[in-house]
Amino acid sequence: MKVKMAELSVICPKFEETFSFLGKKWMGLIIDVLLDGPKRFKDLAESIPNVSDRVLVERLKELEERELVDRTVYPETPVRVEYSLTEKGRDLEKAMGEVKTWGEKWL
Amino acid sequence: MKVKMAELSVICPKFEETFSFLGKKWMGLIIDVLLDGPKRFKDLAESIPNVSDRVLVERLKELEERELVDRTVYPETPVRVEYSLTEKGRDLEKAMGEVKTWGEKWL
Numbered sequence: 316m317k318v319k320m321a322e323l324s325v326i327c328p329k330f331e332e333t334f335s336f337l338g339k340k341w342m343g344l345i346i347d348v349l350l351d352g353p354k355r356f357k358d359l360a361e362s363i364p365n366v367s368d369r370v371l372v373e374r375l376k377e378l379e380e381r382e383l384v385d386r387t388v389y390p391e392t393p394v395r396v397e398y399s400l401t402e403k404g405r406d407l408e409k410a411m412g413e414v415k416t417w418g419e420k421w422l
Numbered sequence: 423m424k425v426k427m428a429e430l431s432v433i434c435p436k437f438e439e440t441f442s443f444l445g446k447k448w449m450g451l452i453i454d455v456l457l458d459g460p461k462r463f464k465d466l467a468e469s470i471p472n473v474s475d476r477v478l479v480e481r482l483k484e485l486e487e488r489e490l491v492d493r494t495v496y497p498e499t500p501v502r503v504e505y506s507l508t509e510k511g512r513d514l515e516k517a518m519g520e521v522k523t524w525g526e527k528w529l
Contacts, residue, residue, distance in 0.1 A: 329529040330450050330522055337521075338442025403528045410524050413517035414444075415437055421510045422436040 336381070341366045343411055345374055346400065349384065350408055353399035378404070443488070448473045450518060452481055453507065456491065457515055460506035485511070 337343055341363065348354060348362045360371055375398055378384035383404035389395040444450055448470065455461060455469045467478055482505055485491035490511035496502040 329525045330518075331445050331447055333445075333521055333525050333529065334441055334450065335445025338438050338440075338445050340438055343437050343441065406524055406528065410517065410520035411437075413520045414440055417513055417517050418436045418440050421513065422440065 336377075337407070337411070339374070339377075341370060341374055342378075345371070345378065346383070346404060346407060346411065349398060349400045350405065353387070353397045355395065355397055359398065383407070443484075444514070444518070446481070446484075448477060448481055449485075452478070452485065453490070453511060453514060453518065456505060456507045457512065460494070460504045462502065462504055466505065490514070 337346075344363055344366075345359065348359060354362070356368075356371070356375075359375075360366070360368060363371070366374075375384060375386070379386055382401055385399050385401055387397045387399065389397070444453075451470055451473075452466065455466060461469070463475075463478070463482075466482075467473070467475060470478070473481075482491060482493070486493055489508055492506050492508050494504045494506065496504070
């Protein structure tokens with residue numbers, strides 16, 4: 316993981332930004348649930364009982380803005396809306412798994 | 423990485439806490455520099471030119487409080503103080519490497 320210092324100072328803001336974004340309350344858990352596959356809002360809300368709908372909506376919007384999650388609307392009756400991880404979102408699995416492994420061992 | 427939801431809601435606060443702690447400005451870079459081996463304060467300050475001494479002192483204190491960094495005082499003349507990663511700190515290398523790999527690919 317030896318990266319030249321110049322590179323580090325370029326990468327670093329992104330690195331810090333990613334870490335603090337993923338550290339936001341519920342963010343990791345939402346991504347974790349979506350790693351199981353696409354979910355409707357109410358599935359997500361049921362999977363994460365303690366999160367309020369308002370916060371869940373906010374987090375999903377942030378995840379969408381960062382292209383980590385896709386929101387798909389199925390024009391059925393009633394309309395069905397599903398949230399799924401993009402490739403960029405799914406790619407977080409390893410990093411999150413490593414932080415979780417570390418957390419389980421040391422915290 | 424399939425962890426039962428009950429487990430997740432226990433792990434999660436620690437997971438979030440770790441992520442947001444590592445997301446603090448300069449934290450990742452300081453750990454990165456210390457992954458190369460023990461450093462004196464001035465070595466660290468020189469390796470990370472844009473961080474102020476005050477913030478560097480603060481971050482090192484936080485890292486010490488969380489037992490990620492050891493501060494060793496050598497009773498020489500003049501006294502020599504070195505900062506080094508604990509095993510717990512060194513164990514972060516994989517997680518940080520994965521987040522960095524993700525950041526380089528997607529950000």
